[in-house]
Amino acid sequence: MMMPDPAGKARWVLETKNITGIPALALHDIAKSEKIPVRMEAFPDEPGFSGELLFKGDRRAIIVNTHIPSPQRHTFTFAHELGHYFLGHAPTYEQDDAAGILCTAEGIKTGSSKMEREANTFAVELLMPENRFLPMMFGAAPDFALIKSLARQFQVSKQACGYRILDFTREQCAILYSENARISGYKVSRSGKGFLRNIKQIPQGTLAHEAISTKQGQETFQECDPEKWLVRYTALTQLYSCTRGIFEKGLAMTILRWS
Ligand SMILES: [Zn+2]
Structure with missing residues (x-):
């Protein structure tokens, strides 16, 4: 199996979705075009929780914790969750009929696993494409x-x-x-x-x-x-x-x- 190239995948998304403006402002359009609902919500009781890609059957959803009042942080988390989605990462937990990839602020910051590092590489190239x-x-x-x-x-x-x-x-x-x-x-x-x-x-x-x-x-x-x-x-x-x-x-x- 070909190893996914996270930066290449991000470039592919920008190209196929025809994103020519500021990528940070196009994340909602990208999610919409994949039929992924996005919930930006503050979870003050879970300050360490940054975001999640939710799995329910074939459907996916993204949650971004807006508790920390930094729109740029929310943008990065959003792009990171899109990374998990486009890179086809498997859920890290399952509960009842739902599953998900849960991302903490610490995990994103330190790149605590291969999946977290790949989602970060994707997010960086998506938001600040090299070219x-x-x-x-x-x-x-x-x-x-x-x-x-x-x-x-x-x-x-x-x-x-x-x-x-x-x-x-x-x-x-x-x-x-x-x-x-x-x-x-x-x-x-x-x-x-x-x-x-x-x-x-x-x-x-x-x-x-x-x-x-x-x-x-x-x-x-x-x-x-x-x-x-x-x-x-x-x-x-x-x-x-x-x-x-x-x-x-x-x-x-x-x-x-x-x-
Ligand atoms: Zn993650």
């Missing part, structure tokens, strides 16, 4: 202005957009998310793989740490000691960092670039 996203980067490395502008154009979260830029940039760079200086998520560009220290916290004595502890975002990229961040560097390595955040909530995003 449209790449030309709009103009070969640039990630910075806050580029992430903001592309996130707005594709109607996705800044996090999803920043990570997508890292899929394509040729530069050595990384994006790190932190919560009260504890790293909660990160991604490294292709050419930057193997350079970053295995760290759990934003290192003390860095501009990133200073920005977080003084609750003051950096206006621009500033040079920083590579030893704090990298395992591999030489006397010639130059590393730049820029940190901004919603400091009153303890949330920060750090972009690192080095060469």
Whole structure:
């Protein structure tokens, strides 16, 4: 049996459904064309529950938990559930005459199983297709202005957009998310793989740490000691960092670039 190619499947959906506008705004049309009812509903008692693909006989339905007030998160979950559908994933639980694939925020975030990772790959390509996203980067490395502008154009979260830029940039760079200086998520560009220290916290004595502890975002990229961040560097390595955040909530995003 051919292994499904999640990104290829997403491109196939965009082509066959003739989606030429912003894909994020076409998800309801895609579901409708497959006769899949979609329920956007808040489940405040289940904050860890993101979404579900429901199976009932031949019929399918999608539920998206809108409890967390972020339309971009709902969009991503919706695209992720469409991924389970188009990739033909089997239900993970059965109950009475219904079955389903239940997706948690944690499972989606970490790609906790092969199915979750495939649905994520599908969602990323569906929402930010390479052939449209790449030309709009103009070969640039990630910075806050580029992430903001592309996130707005594709109607996705800044996090999803920043990570997508890292899929394509040729530069050595990384994006790190932190919560009260504890790293909660990160991604490294292709050419930057193997350079970053295995760290759990934003290192003390860095501009990133200073920005977080003084609750003051950096206006621009500033040079920083590579030893704090990298395992591999030489006397010639130059590393730049820029940190901004919603400091009153303890949330920060750090972009690192080095060469
Ligand atoms: Zn899932």
